[in-house]
Amino acid sequence: MRRPSRATLYGADPIDDDLHQFETSWLLSPALLACLRGLISLYIFTTIIVIWVWYGTHNERVEIGQSFSYFTWLTYWGLGFYFLISAIHTALYARTGRSVLFNRLPRAFRVLHAIFYASVTTFPFLVTIVFWGILYSGPFYSVIFPRWSNISQHGLNSFYALLEILLPTTAPHPLIALPVLILILLLYLCVAYITYHTEGFYAYSFLDTEHGKKSGTVAGYCFGILAAILVIFFISWGLVWGRGGFMFGNADEGCGNEMQGVVV
Numbered sequence: 001m002r003r004p005s006r007a008t009l010y011g012a013d014p015i016d017d018d019l020h021q022f023e024t025s026w027l028l029s030p031a032l033l034a035c036l037r038g039l040i041s042l043y044i045f046t047t048i049i050v051i052w053v054w055y056g057t058h059n060e061r062v063e064i065g066q067s068f069s070y071f072t073w074l075t076y077w078g079l080g081f082y083f084l085i086s087a088i089h090t091a092l093y094a095r096t097g098r099s100v101l102f103n104r105l106p107r108a109f110r111v112l113h114a115i116f117y118a119s120v121t122t123f124p125f126l127v128t129i130v131f132w133g134i135l136y137s138g139p140f141y142s143v144i145f146p147r148w149s150n151i152s153q154h155g156l157n158s159f160y161a162l163l164e165i166l167l168p169t170t171a172p173h174p175l176i177a178l179p180v181l182i183l184i185l186l187l188y189l190c191v192a193y194i195t196y197h198t199e200g201f202y203a204y205s206f207l208d209t210e211h212g213k214k215s216g217t218v219a220g221y222c223f224g225i226l227a228a229i230l231v232i233f234f235i236s237w238g239l240v241w242g243r244g245g246f247m248f249g250n251a252d253e254g255c256g257n258e259m260q261g262v263v264v
Contacts, residue, residue: 012110012113129228130204
């Protein structure tokens with residue numbers, strides 16, 4: 001029996017290339033999917049610029065540099081670039097009927113895109129849960145700007161992730177992507193403590209061992225987040241799998257929709 005290649009293990013099996021899973025939707029034409037992804041990317045980057053302008057005009061310029069120490073901001077940047085890259089892939093497919101960039105680039109880029117997809121359909125939910133469940137304390141924001149910025153970064157982020165779970169024709173995440181996501185979280189933990197030792201602040205209060213929190217409590221939070229990402233990953237996996245099964249009866253109609261807007 002032929003051993004599966006690394007590309008197959010990471011969700012980039014060559015036999016699936018003709019399915020164009022990352023560029024098509026069972027519901028939307030490629031052109032509409034490209035527009036939707038492009039609009040989401042535009043909104044995300046506009047949000048980042050507006051927040052930075054606010055910081056710069058309200059004597060909070062230091063917040064701009066410090067933002068790169070927060071997992072929320074890093075995942076938000078990741079969402080923006082994912083939707084930008086996906087919009088380009090989808091627009092090119094809508095124009096040519098081919099996976100233009102994927103076909104020209106080494107297969108490793110398909111692997112990276114599959115892992116990227118797994119991250120943007122899991123991490124945003126973790127950000128939303130941690131923020132509203134651990135960090136946030138009421139009352140709800142009475143000032144429009146912080147209300148909008150927090151809803152955009154800690155609420156709409158999960159909505160965007162849910163759209164990417166439900167709309168494309170992607171296959172369930174490769175299970176081997178899960179250790180990669182855990183590694184990313186561990187690397188971020190290093191970033192958080194490097195930030196403390198170089199900048200003098202904790203990005204998240206539950207990581208603070210200097211002001212009354214015992215190391216065991218901090219470890220408990222870390223293992224809780226690890227458990228959360230495991231649960232989120234498999235729920236996301238299950239939703240993608242269920243979407244594929246539920247929409248299987250619409251496969252023929254979906255294929256017809258995919259070809260609408262394709263100019264060969």
